[in-house]
Amino acid sequence: MFKLTSLQNFSGSVGPQTGSSAHTPCHAPHRQMDTVLMETPQDTLELNRLNLESSNSKYSSLNSDSSVSYIDSSVITPDSVSLGTGGCLLPKQAQNKPKSGRSLLGGPAALSPLTPSFGILPLDPSPGDTSYLQNFTNSGSVMDPPPPGIPPKKSVARISQAGTKSVFTQSGNSREVVPIPFNQSQTTAPQTSTTPQVLSPTIAAPPNVQPRRSSRLFTSASSTAKENSKKLKMKFPTKIPNRKTKTKISKGVITPSNINDTFEILKLDSSIMSEGKGCMITPQFQAFSLQKAAADGLMNLMRDIGKGYLALCSYSCKEAIAILSQLPSHHYNTGWVLVQIGRAHFELAEYTQAERIFSEVRRIESYRVEGMEIYSTSLWHLQKDVALSALSKDLTDMDKNSPEAWCVAGNCFSLQREHDIAIKFFQRAIQVDPSFAYAYTLLGHEFVLTEELEKALACFRNAIRVSTRHYNAWYGLGMIYFKQEKFNLAEIHFKKALSINPQSSVLLCHIGVVQHALKKSDHALETLNKAIDIDPKNPLCKFHRASILFANEKYKAALRELEELKQIVPKESLVYFLIGKVYKKLGQTHLALMNFSWAMDLDPKGVNNQIKEAIDKRYLPDDEEPVTPDDFPYESAEVEESQESSMTDADDTQLHTAESDEVFLL
Amino acid sequence: MATASKTPPGADPKQLERTGTVREIGSQAVWSLSSCKPGFGVDQLRDDNLETYWQSDGSQPHLVNIQFRRKTTVKMLCIYADYKSDESYTPSKISVRVGNNFHNLQEIRQLEMVEPSGWIHIPLLDLVNRPIRTFMIQIAVLANHQNGRDTHMRQIKVYTPVEESSIGKFPRCTTVDFMMYRTIR
Numbered sequence: 001m002f003k004l005t006s007l008q009n010f011s012g013s014v015g016p017q018t019g020s021s022a023h024t025p026c027h028a029p030h031r032q033m034d035t036v037l038m039e040t041p042q043d044t045l046e047l048n049r050l051n052l053e054s055s056n057s058k059y060s061s062l063n064s065d066s067s068v069s070y071i072d073s074s075v076i077t078p079d080s081v082s083l084g085t086g087g088c089l090l091p092k093q094a095q096n097k098p099k100s101g102r103s104l105l106g107g108p109a110a111l112s113p114l115t116p117s118f119g120i121l122p123l124d125p126s127p128g129d130t131s132y133l134q135n136f137t138n139s140g141s142v143m144d145p146p147p148p149g150i151p152p153k154k155s156v157a158r159i160s161q162a163g164t165k166s167v168f169t170q171s172g173n174s175r176e177v178v179p180i181p182f183n184q185s186q187t188t189a190p191q192t193s194t195t196p197q198v199l200s201p202t203i204a205a206p207p208n209v210q211p212r213r214s215s216r217l218f219t220s221a222s223s224t225a226k227e228n229s230k231k232l233k234m235k236f237p238t239k240i241p242n243r244k245t246k247t248k249i250s251k252g253v254i255t256p257s258n259i260n261d262t263f264e265i266l267k268l269d270s271s272i273m274s275e276g277k278g279c280m281i282t283p284q285f286q287a288f289s290l291q292k293a294a295a296d297g298l299m300n301l302m303r304d305i306g307k308g309y310l311a312l313c314s315y316s317c318k319e320a321i322a323i324l325s326q327l328p329s330h331h332y333n334t335g336w337v338l339v340q341i342g343r344a345h346f347e348l349a350e351y352t353q354a355e356r357i358f359s360e361v362r363r364i365e366s367y368r369v370e371g372m373e374i375y376s377t378s379l380w381h382l383q384k385d386v387a388l389s390a391l392s393k394d395l396t397d398m399d400k401n402s403p404e405a406w407c408v409a410g411n412c413f414s415l416q417r418e419h420d421i422a423i424k425f426f427q428r429a430i431q432v433d434p435s436f437a438y439a440y441t442l443l444g445h446e447f448v449l450t451e452e453l454e455k456a457l458a459c460f461r462n463a464i465r466v467s468t469r470h471y472n473a474w475y476g477l478g479m480i481y482f483k484q485e486k487f488n489l490a491e492i493h494f495k496k497a498l499s500i501n502p503q504s505s506v507l508l509c510h511i512g513v514v515q516h517a518l519k520k521s522d523h524a525l526e527t528l529n530k531a532i533d534i535d536p537k538n539p540l541c542k543f544h545r546a547s548i549l550f551a552n553e554k555y556k557a558a559l560r561e562l563e564e565l566k567q568i569v570p571k572e573s574l575v576y577f578l579i580g581k582v583y584k585k586l587g588q589t590h591l592a593l594m595n596f597s598w599a600m601d602l603d604p605k606g607v608n609n610q611i612k613e614a615i616d617k618r619y620l621p622d623d624e625e626p627v628t629p630d631d632f633p634y635e636s637a638e639v640e641e642s643q644e645s646s647m648t649d650a651d652d653t654q655l656h657t658a659e660s661d662e663v664f665l666l
Numbered sequence: 667m668a669t670a671s672k673t674p675p676g677a678d679p680k681q682l683e684r685t686g687t688v689r690e691i692g693s694q695a696v697w698s699l700s701s702c703k704p705g706f707g708v709d710q711l712r713d714d715n716l717e718t719y720w721q722s723d724g725s726q727p728h729l730v731n732i733q734f735r736r737k738t739t740v741k742m743l744c745i746y747a748d749y750k751s752d753e754s755y756t757p758s759k760i761s762v763r764v765g766n767n768f769h770n771l772q773e774i775r776q777l778e779m780v781e782p783s784g785w786i787h788i789p790l791l792d793l794v795n796r797p798i799r800t801f802m803i804q805i806a807v808l809a810n811h812q813n814g815r816d817t818h819m820r821q822i823k824v825y826t827p828v829e830e831s832s833i834g835k836f837p838r839c840t841t842v843d844f845m846m847y848r849t850i851r
Contacts, residue, residue, distance in 0.1 A: 351846055381846045417683050420693070445851055450689070475850045506850050540847040572841045603840045 301331065309340060315471075315501040317344040335361050339371035346374050349506055349535065354378045355387075362391075369395060369402045373438055376408035380415050388412045403429040403436040410442055419450045437467035444476045453480050471500040475507060482510075487518045505535035509544055516548050524548055539569045547578060555582050573602035675784020679744045679823050686838070688741055688825040692732070695824065700729035703816075711822055716746055719820040721755070722807070728817050730805040731768075732824060739826050740764075741797040743788040743805070746821040749781040754814030756781070757807040762788060764800040771804050781811070797827055 304327060311320035321344045324337055331337060338361045345354035358375035361368060372395055379388040392412040395405035406429035414422035423446045429439035444459035457480055463473035478493035491514045498507050508531035515524035525548060531541040546561035562579045569575060580595035682688050697708045701724030710718035711730070722728040749756045759778050765771035775788060790798045803824070807817045828838075839845050 349847060377851050380851065383842050383845070417686055417689075419689075442851070445849075451694075472850055479849070504850065506847055509847070538847050539844055543844075569841055569843050572839060572844050574839050574844065603838075 301327075305331075305337070308337075312340055312344050312347075313469075315347055315503055317348045317503065320344045333364060335365035335368045335371075338364070339368070339374075342378075343371065343374050346378055347501065347504065349504070349538065351378045351381045355382060355384070359387075366394075367398065369399050369404050371404075373404045373407040373411075376411040377442075380411045383415065385412070385415050388415055401432055403433040403439050405429075406432060407436075407439055407442055410446070414442075414446060414449070419446050422446050423450070435466055437463045437470045437473070440466065441470060441472045441476060444473070448476070448480060448483070453483065456480055469500055471497040471504075471507075474500065475510075478510065478514075482514060482517075485517075487514050490514050491518065503534055505531040505538045505541060508534065509538065509541045512541070512548070513544055516544075516551070521548055521552055537568075539565055539572070542568070543574065543578070550578065550582055550585075553585075555586050558582050571602060573599040576602065671780065673779045673782045673786065675782065676744070676787040677785065679785060679787075679825070682825070687828055689828050690823050691734075691738060691740075691826045692822070692824045694734060694738070696733045698731045698733075700724055700727075700731075711819060714821070716748075716820050719752075719818040721818055722816045726815070727761075727806040727808050729807075730819070730822065732803040732805075734801055737799050737801055739797045739799050740790050740803065740824055741827045742790055742825050743803070744821075744823040744825065745786045745788065745805075745819065746784065747779060747782040747786060747818075748820065749783055749811060752811075752818040752820075754810060754812040755816060755818035756811045756814075757809070757817050757819065758811045759807070759809040760788075761806040761808055762790065763804040763806065764790070764798055764802065765804075766801045768802075771802070774798065776808075 304323065308320050308324035308327075311317075311323055321341055324341050324344075325332065327337060338357050342354045342357035342361065345351075345357060355375070355378045358371070358378065361371065361375075372391065376388060376391060379385075379391065388408070389412045392405075392409040395402070395408050399405050406425050410422040410425035410429065412422075413419075413425065423443060426439055426443035426446060429436060430443065433439070440459050440463035444456045444463065447453070447456035447459060457477065460473045460476040460480070463470050463476075467473075474493050474497035478490045478497065481487070481490035481493060491511065494507060494511045494514060498504070498511065501507065508527050512524045512527040512531065515521070515527060525545065528541050528545040528548070531538065532545070535541070542561055542565045546558045546565065549555075549558035549561065559579065559582055562575055562582065565572075565575050566579070576595045576599035580592045580599060583589070583592035583595060679690070683690060692712060697712065699708060699711075699720060699722070701722050702708070703721040703723045706719060706721035708720070711720040720730075743762065745760070747756050757779065759776070761773050762775040763771035763773045774792075775790060777786075777788065779786060790803075792798050805822070807819075810817050839848065
């Protein structure tokens with residue numbers, strides 16, 4: 001990892017702006033990186049992938065002119081994981097001919113006008129072929145799907161992976177050269193902080209670059225061609241195995257296969273060249289076609305990723321998951337894609353699946369911080385406090401300057417009901433990054449929990465100010481107005497949130513409840529029906545539908561609903577409580593009492609008052625009720641009088657559920 | 667009285683907080699004392715540290731006044747008292763009064779403690795066994811063990827019941843499955 005970072009810096013610095021060639025401050029580190037790189041040509045692929053995942057933005061800053069000489073390889077934009085590849089390049093350059101290496105990087109870099117991605121195109125480099133290839137790869141990666149940066153990372157990573165392999169084989173220059181090609185392609189994306197920028201350059205590059213490259217190739221090819229041919233000759237044996245692996249690897253991605261094809265062509269070319277023909281044009285064309293194929297592949301990949309991301313942003317989560325799941329596995333199993341999929345599950349309220357995917361992300365990329373705030377909220381919903389506190393500790397140890405880490409810490413303490421400390425951490429997250437909308441939302445939720453509704457309102461409004469499409473903040477505002485019984489305002493805000501995220505059954509459920517509070521029960525039932533259609537697994541929708549039916553005196557229907565609910569969530573005391581109330585209204589006191597007793601069993605402390613009241617009222621008209629009801633009032637009184645037992649509520653619930661299980665068996 | 671059973675200690679209120687049924691709201695109130703020795707005042711009474719304490723410095727009864735910004739539902743008080751460490755400073759008779767202001771206080775609870783050695787939970791309920799709603803609470807120490815003049819109090823916590831479920835007037839849900847869908851975060 002260490003090496004990689006340095007590489008990244010390198011590539012970052014290289015940036016398409018290599019022209020400046022002014023030694024960037026990174027220069028020094030680059031040097032170091034070179035040494036580092038030299039050691040890792042084999043690991044380049046791995047590194048590249050890792051690099052891609054790592055925060056490209058950091059390196060982007062380094063991308064400034066990257067002293068071309070070294071930076072060439074590093075030209076790889078920081079985004080492109082190619083940093084790793086860049087690293088590869090570096091060693092290569094260092095070893096072979098620094099000059100040629102430089103030219104590779106420098107050439108394209110210097111020329112970089114076309115597209116950062118292609119910047120790597122070697123103007124005069126010996127690895128001319130490879131450089132072209134690199135350029136292809138780079139440009140491909142540069143594609144800028146709508147989502148900023150994220151796709152580039154992915155594509156870049158992929159490219160680096162594919163590139164490295166193919167490049168290696170291809171680059172006649174030297175082993176090191178091989179990696180570089182990839183890097184270059186990757187770096188082409190101007191690592192600028194905004195990925196889209198990065199992407200665009202690359203995309204633009206292919207069309208623009210190709211002509212230029214060819215010209216360059218032709219001009220410079222002569223000198224390099226000979227070298228290349230020699231090298232290619234040498235490379236033949238090595239290439240073959242690579243190609244095979246490459247073909248295996250590339251599944252859906254055209255790029256690798258294209259690269260393979262191009263390699264084959266190159267191989268042929270090299271063979272021709274080895275014969276001493278020294279025909280410059282053929283390899284050039286080969287290179288071009290290779291590059292084009294690579295670019296196409298990259299574009300395709302970027303497009304798919306972009307489609308998936310677009311679906312996610314418009315909250316068509318199931319579609320997003322479907323699209324993203326179709327990516328080839330070496331792209332699917334990367335941090336970025338899995339985080340998007342995890343987030344899609346999270347928005348669907350499928351927290352267990354989201355948690356599973358996010359833990360996979362942690363396994364693959366334990367250094368990744370982005371997206372972890374969603375993971376922490378999933379754990380919060382699932383109430384997995386151990387996992388959450390472990391995650392919080394890891395992240396805060398790793399990166400104290402990221403708002404996500406502090407959000408995770410805040411969530412951890414919020415789960416432990418230490419709201420004051422949670423508030424402190426969320427405020428810290430805001431301090432670290434005032435443009436991180438989610439921190440404001442979470443802070444607002446904490447204020448709601450500590451009943452400071454004015455401050456909560458301010459926080460949610462801040463979140464909306466930062467990001468208008470942050471539907472959680474709209475939801476938060478709706479919740480506050482609901483608590484203040486301003487149901488009209490609540491409904492407006494919930495509907496606004498729903499317009500952003502139309503598939504959220506929880507939102508629909510809330511709207512249904514508000515409409516019921518506004519006495520629009522028909523609308524409420526409609527809304528709840530819609531919610532249940534969207535997500536049949538949501539027990540709260542059914543529960544609220546049953547309670548509305550109960551309020552409207554449709555007892556039979558309510559009972560039907562509640563019976564279904566009993567099957568879904570057998571241990572929920574609220575369900576029995578409501579069934580008891582329905583039976584009481586229906587006059588079936590026996591059943592009512594039975595259900596109340598079950599409800600009490602399941603939740604002895606929380607609902608004591610309400611259930612006790614219900615039983616008391618129940619008790620009054622019916623004098624010959626069995627002894628059981630008598631016990632309840634006493635029990636509750638005793639519970640209150642005595643010192644609270646040391647057992648937590650949870651323990652009690654477990655014990656009681658065990659008992660109630662027995663009851664059910666009876 | 668010598669043979670009277672000792673007051674058993676209650677559970678750590680932190681555990682209570684974790685169940686999510688109550689919430690500590692002392693931070694939302696203004697605390698004042700009838701008298702205190704320098705360095706042994708309100709801060710020491712509210713610092714979550716059982717080693718530090720408030721030491722009164724005047725005549726009995728010693729008073730702790732808790733005033734809220736708005737009418738607050740209070741479910742219970744928790745007082746930490748330890749006879750072994752405080753001996754004659756340990757309060758033995760405590761009276762709890764609530765009201766709107768200093769002139770409007772009414773006693774709702776009086777309790778006697780015999781050699782307490784931990785947390786004392788004082789539930790504050792009205793006639794129908796619901797948590798009281800009040801602007802002000804006054805805890806008066808009427809007598810100490812061994813007829814001590816001044817009193818030590820190590821920690822006082824005030825608890826309010828947590829709002830019931832986020833939507834509707836239903837009680838809290840108990841299972842994670844239900845709670846998952848209760849709110850969007």
